[in-house]
Amino acid sequence: MPVSRSVLVTGGNRGIGLAIARAFAEAGDRVAVTYRSGEPPEGLLGVKCDITDSEQVEQAFKEIEAAQGPVEVLVANAGITRDTLLLRMSEEDFSSVLDTNLTGTFRVVKRATKGMLRARKGRVVLISSVVGLLGSAGQANYAASKAGLVGFARSVARELGSRNITCNVVAPGFVDTDMTAVLSEDRRAEIVSQVPLGRYASPAEIASAVRFLSSDEAAYITGAVIPVDGGLGMGH
Numbered sequence: 001m002p003v004s005r006s007v008l009v010t011g012g013n014r015g016i017g018l019a020i021a022r023a024f025a026e027a028g029d030r031v032a033v034t035y036r037s038g039e040p041p042e043g044l045l046g047v048k049c050d051i052t053d054s055e056q057v058e059q060a061f062k063e064i065e066a067a068q069g070p071v072e073v074l075v076a077n078a079g080i081t082r083d084t085l086l087l088r089m090s091e092e093d094f095s096s097v098l099d100t101n102l103t104g105t106f107r108v109v110k111r112a113t114k115g116m117l118r119a120r121k122g123r124v125v126l127i128s129s130v131v132g133l134l135g136s137a138g139q140a141n142y143a144a145s146k147a148g149l150v151g152f153a154r155s156v157a158r159e160l161g162s163r164n165i166t167c168n169v170v171a172p173g174f175v176d177t178d179m180t181a182v183l184s185e186d187r188r189a190e191i192v193s194q195v196p197l198g199r200y201a202s203p204a205e206i207a208s209a210v211r212f213l214s215s216d217e218a219a220y221i222t223g224a225v226i227p228v229d230g231g232l233g234m235g236h
């Protein structure tokens with residue numbers, strides 16, 4: 001019988017995050033998800049939290065700790081896009097994406113590792129993107145934030161490895177969610193034509209890699225970047 005762990009998935013109320021949260025819950029873990037508006041999904045502990053606000057992050061962790069114990073597995077998944085070409089990209093377009101995707105991840109990882117250091121164990125998985133290493137026209141802000149996660153994860157892996165805390169990155173390719181639903185049919189077809197497996201991923205396929213990196217089987221993997229991209233980013 002596997003041990004039930006206290007898990008937090010940021011942005012676990014929909015899309016890839018929800019698939020990750022459900023996968024942990026199905027395996028018997030106690031799972032909290034952050035959400036910003038509306039209702040949290042049934043069967044999961046919903047904590048209201050905008051990761052651009054340190055106070056809200058602190059409050060969310062207090063609620064989670066009281067309800068299901070200190071976070072043992074953190075999945076930093078929340079992220080946004082604000083796509084536009086470089087010459088049209090405002091400083092606000094750039095900094096808001098960095099503030100959510102990179103600094104937001106820093107805020108939750110910093111807070112979660114406090115408890116993990118005390119417990120002398122923990123798992124951190126950051127959701128990056130194939131675009132972080134491949135680059136993407138119209139996504140300079142997003143790609144910069146996702147590439148930043150790699151350097152961040154590897155630094156955390158070096159700092160906290162001796163305390164039995166692993167920190168890894170999952171880099172999905174194109175996944176069917178609200179984030180990609182905004183792309184035109186032409187753009188979708190163009191993307192699929194470049195993916196060796198010839199299709200988008202399902203959110204559950206990303207969740208499988210995250211669950212593996214958080215499992216006992218992955219105890220000796222840290223600082224890794226695992227692509228789940230149908231071969232799109234091969235060579236990076």
Ligand SMILES: NC(=O)c1ccc[n+]([C@@H]2O[C@H](COP(=O)([O-])OP(=O)(O)OC[C@H]3O[C@@H](n4cnc5c(N)ncnc54)[C@H](OP(=O)(O)O)[C@@H]3O)[C@@H](O)[C@H]2O)c1
Nearest residue numbers: 011015016036050051077078079129172174175177178179
């Ligand atoms: N879809 C893809 O093809 C793809 C590919 C590679 C990587 N990714 C990455 O995978 C992650 C999930 O993407 P997705 O496709 O599932 O996106 P999505 O459907 O747009 O969902 C984004 C999630 O992030 C949350 N979020 C955004 N800003 C937040 C903030 N400031 N504070 C707290 N939560 C916030 C959203 O919460 P609300 O419901 O409150 O808005 C939502 O739960 C992202 O990091 C994305 O960059 C996605």
